[in-house]
Structure formats: structure tokens, C-alpha cells
Amino acid sequence: MSPTHAAAATGGKRGEVVVDGITCDFSGTRVLHETDLAVQAGEFFTLLGPSGSGKTTLLRIIAGLIDFTSGSVAIDGSDVTHLPTQQRDIGFVFQNYALFPHLTVAQNIAFGLKIRKVRGAALAKRVDEMLELTELGALRDRHPSQLSGGQQQRVALGRALAQRPRVLLLDEPLGALDRRLRQDLGSEIRRIQQESETTAIYVTHDQEEAYILSDRMGVMEAGYIRQVGAPRDVYSAPNSKFVANFLGETNSFGAEVVGQDRSGTQVRTGEFVVTASEGQALAVGSACTLSARPEQIRLSPSVEAAPAGFEAVARVTITDARFFGQTIRVRLADERGTYLVDLDSAEAIPEVGTPAVMSVRARSAVLLPTP
């Protein structure tokens, strides 16, 4: 039975990917350090990280496009480490799409099917299905050079999915498009992935894309996967300073653990004691960093005026305040550093130069080990 028919026969989700201890060196530089990753069948998984973090390398290793130093890759429980790309039964969407310039849209989509000896009516039917799925029917006889970026992107997606791959690998497929188109196509990719019941592994440096698309995501830095989890969990409970800073803005305060109970961990920062969210168990007396998102902080003229449910964390001076549409972005400073707070835009814009007290929502700030 050809792989094309296997999907129809089993009907269930497939394409579980397990990466075990992958290490990869390029001309003496280590770009991946003993990386492990498990992506469940049918899941939309995003690898998020800055450029040079090794996310594209990891994706290409799963595709079999890069030789690596040690480790293994398994798809659906079978080891594919030494299986050539051709036999891995994957779909790959390249950042620059890599459409065949000498073939039309329909021929590009038919390429993989023809290689798999799908012929005649079956071929025409599948190509039509893909054209319909990607809404490219009207453009079927165009060449790639006659298409816009968004259209090329959809051809690349249709081409990768035509032979019903077990795993769809996407390498920053929206990177070359403008912001509006990115959002539209992003949700389209998600829809097509859901309808085709394919596992998707998606590489991006854009956190918004990662939030919108993924079931789970992995944040990468310098050849390591730093944290894996659902987008909301990773955002609200980063496990390191890097993840906290990479996923949006954050405020850091040097702190010391003073106590721990069921409601959370009490830390002292400056003159104040704050309750952080439960999380990493830290010994009393150990130094750590308290990290709070700008939207979890309020300003008040004095400690006593702090809103209910908020705990004062620092006395600061307002250095800048700007209207940002949905929010008012306020920059503040004290002798330890600078901070950022997002206020509801309904509030009055604070006066620059006035002193204020920052207070953080109880149990919302997280503790990070001080490196």
C-alpha cells in the first residue's frame, strides 16, 4: 500500500515525531546541543527563537536535509535517522517557497504525486482537491513568476500537502510577507493543517505567529530548546530570563526568597515583600530575579493607594509616557534600573517626572534563578 493511501485507511492522526539527543556541528561550531523533542501526532508545534538559535537546523534535520553529528529521529515510532529524505514521507515548505520555476501551479502540486506514480484520474482529482483547499483554482496554469508572494506561499503549502505527508515541516513560510497577509495566511495554514490531519512543525521568530498557530511551542536559544509548553503557559510562566525577555516585554527585579507556603513564594525586593506565583522551588535565602509583565503592573501615587490584589514592588520616577492605541506605555526608572508598564488607555496619561509606586498583581510575577 502506498503511503498516499495509508492515511485514508487508518483515518486517525499520524506523524508523531521524536527527536532524541541531536547534536549538530557546522564547520566546528556546535549549532545544536543534545536536543530532545517530542511532537504528538496531529499537533501543531512551533519552534520559536531568534535567528541563529538552531530552529531551522533542527527542522531540516527532521526532514533529513542536513547531516548531523549524533542522535536519532523517529517518525511514528520507526527510526528514520538513516532514511533518505525521499523516503521519509514529509512535506516541506521553504522560506523562499522554492517553487519549480519551470512548472505551472498545477504541475508544481502534481510533482510529488507523479513521483509516487499517481496517474490519470486519481492525479487530476488530488490536484483539484489541493487547488480547492488552497483556493488556487483560477491560477492553476500560471507559472510561479506570475504569482504574488501570498499566492506562491499557498502553492508551496499545497505542493507539500498533495501527497498526504505524515509530517508537514514549515520553515518561516510567512517571513517574506507583509503583516496583514501574515495573519490571514497564518490562520489559513492552521485551517489546512487541521483539515488534512497532519502533524505540523513550524519554525518562526515571530511570537505572535507562534501564539496564534500552535498547540504547543518550543522556545530555542543558542542551540538549546529552553522551554516547551502551550503558548499561554510559556508566556505567563517563563522558566528563564531569556524566555521572559524573548516573549514580549518584562520587568526584572533583583530579589531574595524569604518564605514559601501554599499560596506562593514570598520574596524581598528592596524594601517590599511580594508574593510570586508558585513554580520553581527555591531555598529560603537564595537570590533570584522577580519577573513581571508590563500589563500585570499598576501605578499609584503612594504605597497605600495601591489597588486591591496588587503588592508594591518599587518606588520609581516616570521618565516617559506615550499613548499606544490600546494601552499607555509608561517608562519608569529607579536607582536599580528601568521599567516598562502598560496602563489601560482609559486612564490619564501620567506626568513625566512625577514619583510613583509600582505594584504587581499578587502571584502573577515569576521567579527566575539568577545566573
Place this chain on the structure above:
Amino acid sequence: MSLSTTGIPTVRPPRRSILDPVRLPKIAMAIAAAGFFVIFFFWPLLDVVLRSISIDGVWDWSQPQLTLDHYLTILQDDYLHLVEWRTVVLAVNSTLLALLLGFPTAYFISRLPGRAAGIVLLLILIPFQVSIVVRLFAVTSILSPNGLLSQASQALGGERFSLLYTQGGTLVGTVMYLLPYMILILYSGMTGIDHNVILAAKTMGASGFQIFIKVFLPLVRTSILSGALLCFILALSFFIVPAILGGPQEQTVAVYIQQQIDLFEWGVASALGVVLLAATLILYVAVIRIGGGFQAPGVGGQAKGVSAEQRFTWSAGTVTTGVLTLISLLVLLLPVLIVFPLSVGETQTVVFPPRGFTLEWYGEALTTDTWLDPIARSLLVATLTGLASTALALYLARVVQTAKSERTKVIISGLAFAPIITPAILLAIGIYAVELRLNLAGTIPGLVFAHTLVSFPLAFAIVNTALASRGLDLETAAWTMGASRISAFWTVTVRGMIPVMLSAFGLAFVTSWDEVVLALFLQTGPVKTLPVTIYQYLESGIVPTVPAIAALLTLLVIAVIITQRIIQSRRSRSAILADQK
């Protein structure tokens, strides 16, 4: 060579009357450029066409008499049939051989990592840049009865033989000449392919063979057609190699034309020239139609290499193409390297292996007027040609870049490339006829004009590409700061393009320095340019100073190319350093 233009709309100064003195310099330049083209390109072509349809090959404006006799001769004469057939067979065979060797070589280089690819390309560029007469001298000494091949055969117990004045010899020489063109065109086509496209085919399950047939070949089709066309056109009207290696027995069309001109039989010679031109044009158009474009050989021949992700591996494919690459390199490098041992022999006749060791011939070559006069003349002609070509190239590129109508751009750039597509032998006899009338034949300006015609297209290509990629942004910025159009052009655009202008000058200089065919026809005095002097020794018999001069010329090319590479890599290294800061 893509002729991209900026398309940035520029604000035109107010319309002025044609008679306005402010417009005089512009009009003068336009007239000079147009006049140059008319006198040294259109008039020669017209002259040849008219001669081909006149009785005795002499057109008389007062009593025009048309005749098609010369064309009928071409169609009917038995000896000419033989010459024509021989020419076509030579062109077909040499193109096929060049493709058979060039394709695997280009493929192999395109698979190599950057540094190794750069070295192999260098080994191809060096013979490419060594003057054809120098290489031709080396080939005659390899193919002669006392030459390398014959001696190797004798050492293996075979017979003493000579490939000189045979079809085989002409074929070897022609392939040696064409191979670098083929390799460079194919290489640039192959490295132009987005490697992700190949990977994409892999992810869709295509095997190596399927990828080659269904993706790789269609993507390099234009390069293959362009390379084959260029080689075929060059071979069809090739003059120097068949003239020396073929000798009188193996005349080709171009050699026959030259012989007829020597006998003042202009009629048939002109008709044959027109036929060559027509064949060239038809082929050119056909390839553009079939192949969807024509790709000229890359001027720089830069090694791109493959990225760190695609490691080079020895597979059946790379081993086979690697072996064929070695054969290509042998064909290209052997003639270049053999001049060194040949130049140090003590004997009065040039033999291989050399007997004894002496540097006396170098001393003699560099002290006698026999060589010093041609060297001085070549330097003068090439310098003047370089200056004229660069100026003309800059002017035309500027016109193309600022032209508003797309048609003007296409026409001017098409005209600029027309002289290098025209068979050299046709240009040679046409310009010779025109210069005889203008009393320019045999003079240095006469030769400089002719050389400028064939040298400036390459300079134009470089300058035009550079101008297009710079755009008019910087100049426009200078305008906003109050610079006049003229001063903005000189202080911003030209100043910034000094490296480009230098390489344009260098390219035109080298083209003129190596040029043989035009120089052979247009020099009537006793002192000739250097390549023509060597050519004449090839015809009349080699003296021991010829290999010494050949060796010096080869060393010069090697030195220039290696210096260029060092400067380039220094620059790119400092660019990388600047990036890191």
C-alpha cells in the same frame, strides 16, 4: 547579462530648443557616439553587403550593377561546398565536445565547497585569459611530429605522427578555445539555481535521477542552449585556429575569406561573410525563441560554492564528473604550462623536452626591437582602446539608465552588444575596406577605432550593471543637497564607480591586447601588435624567442589574476570584519 534598469523616474529639466547652447555638449556626445557606430559598424557591414552583390566585388555608386553570381558560386562551386561542409562539421563537433566536457566540469565545480570551487575556476580562468595565439603556439608544439603527443606515442611503442594540418588537430584547438566559454556559462546557470528547489524535490520523494531529469535539466536548459549557441557561432566563423592548425589543406570559411581578400577577390569573400552573419543571426534568434533568453558568459567567474549545509561527498556522480573535470583541466592547462619548458631550451629549434637550460631567450626577447616594438605598439593601442571603450561605455550606460522609454533602452543595449555577436572575420574585412577609403588602414587610430568597437560591449555590460544596481538614488540625494546634475554625476556616481570603471578599462584593454583578427587585417606597416607578431611566426616558423614571449605573457596573466583575487578576498574579508563590528 541581464540589462536591468532602474526605472526610477527622474525629473527632466525644462525643455529647451535644440539650438540652445546649453544642450551643445549633449548633442556633440550623441553625434560622436552615433557617428562612431555608423562609420565603424554599419558602414562596414553595408560595404560588405554591397560588395557581395557587385560584379568583381567592387560597388560603384554611379553605375550600380546588381549580380547574385557570388551567392550562386557559394551554392554551386564544388571546392566551396567542401569548405562549407568542413566548417559546419568542425562547428558541430567542437560544440558537442565542448558540451560533453563542459557540462560535467561545470556540474562538478558547482558541487565543490567555495574554496575548492574558487581554485578550480581559477585554473580555468587563467588559460581563458592567456592570449589565443600563445595557446595556439603551445598546441602546435604539442601536436607536431616532434611534439608531446607524438613522443608519448613513440615512448609507448607507437608511431611518430602529427596532428598538425589535420581535422583532428583543428578540432582539438577549437575545443580548447571554446571550453572555458562553455564551462563559465553552464557554471553560472547551475549556481543560479536555488538549492532549495532541489531539496523541495527531495522532500517530495524524487530520486537523484528524477531530480536531475525533471528539475535540474529544465532549469539549466537556457544555459545549455546559450553555451552551445555561443560556441557554435564562435566556431563557425573561427579564423585563427583553423588558419594555423588546419593549414592550407583544411581551409574553413573564415580562412577562405582571408585568402580571397589577399587575392583582392572581394566578391565571393563578401558573400560568404554575409552568409556567416545571416547564419549567426538566425541561430541567435532561434535560441532566444527556444531557450527563452540568451545568457552571456559571466565576466567575473566568481566561485559561489555550496553552503555549509550541503557537504561535498564522493558519489558515483561526483567521481565521474570529477574525472571529466580533470580531462577538461588537462586540455586547458597543458598548452599553458608547456610554454615554460619550451622557453628554456638551448637549441635554435624549439623542441620538447628542452635540451639544456638557458634564460638567454628571455634576455633576447626583452632587448631586441623585434619584440620591443610590437610590445610598445600593443600597449599603446590597448591603452587608447581601454580609454575610448570606457568613455563610450559610460556614456551609453548613462543614456540607457536615464532613458524614459523602454524601447530606447532595449535598442541602445541591443546595439551595444551587436559588434560582439557579429563574426570577427566579417567585421575585419568590412572595417578594412572602409579604412582603406578613409586612409585609416595601417594607422594606430584606425586600429584603436576597430578595437574599441569590439572591446566596449564588455565594458558597457560592467558599467551598465553597476549603474543599474546603484540606481539614481545617490545622485538624486545629491540634487536635494543642491548639487547640479553635472556635478552630482561626476562627484557621486562616477567617483563611487571608480573600481567599476577600472575593471571596465581592464577588460577593454585585455580584449584589445589579445585581439588578432582585426589587427591582422588592419596593420599594413612593418611593426605589428604583439599577438599578430606571434601569429606571423606561427605561420612562417618559430624562433626560440617566441616561447620566451609566450611564457612571459602567461606569467603576466597569472600574476594579474592572482593579484585580483587577493585584492578581492582582502576586500571581502574586511567587509566581513566590518559586519562583525
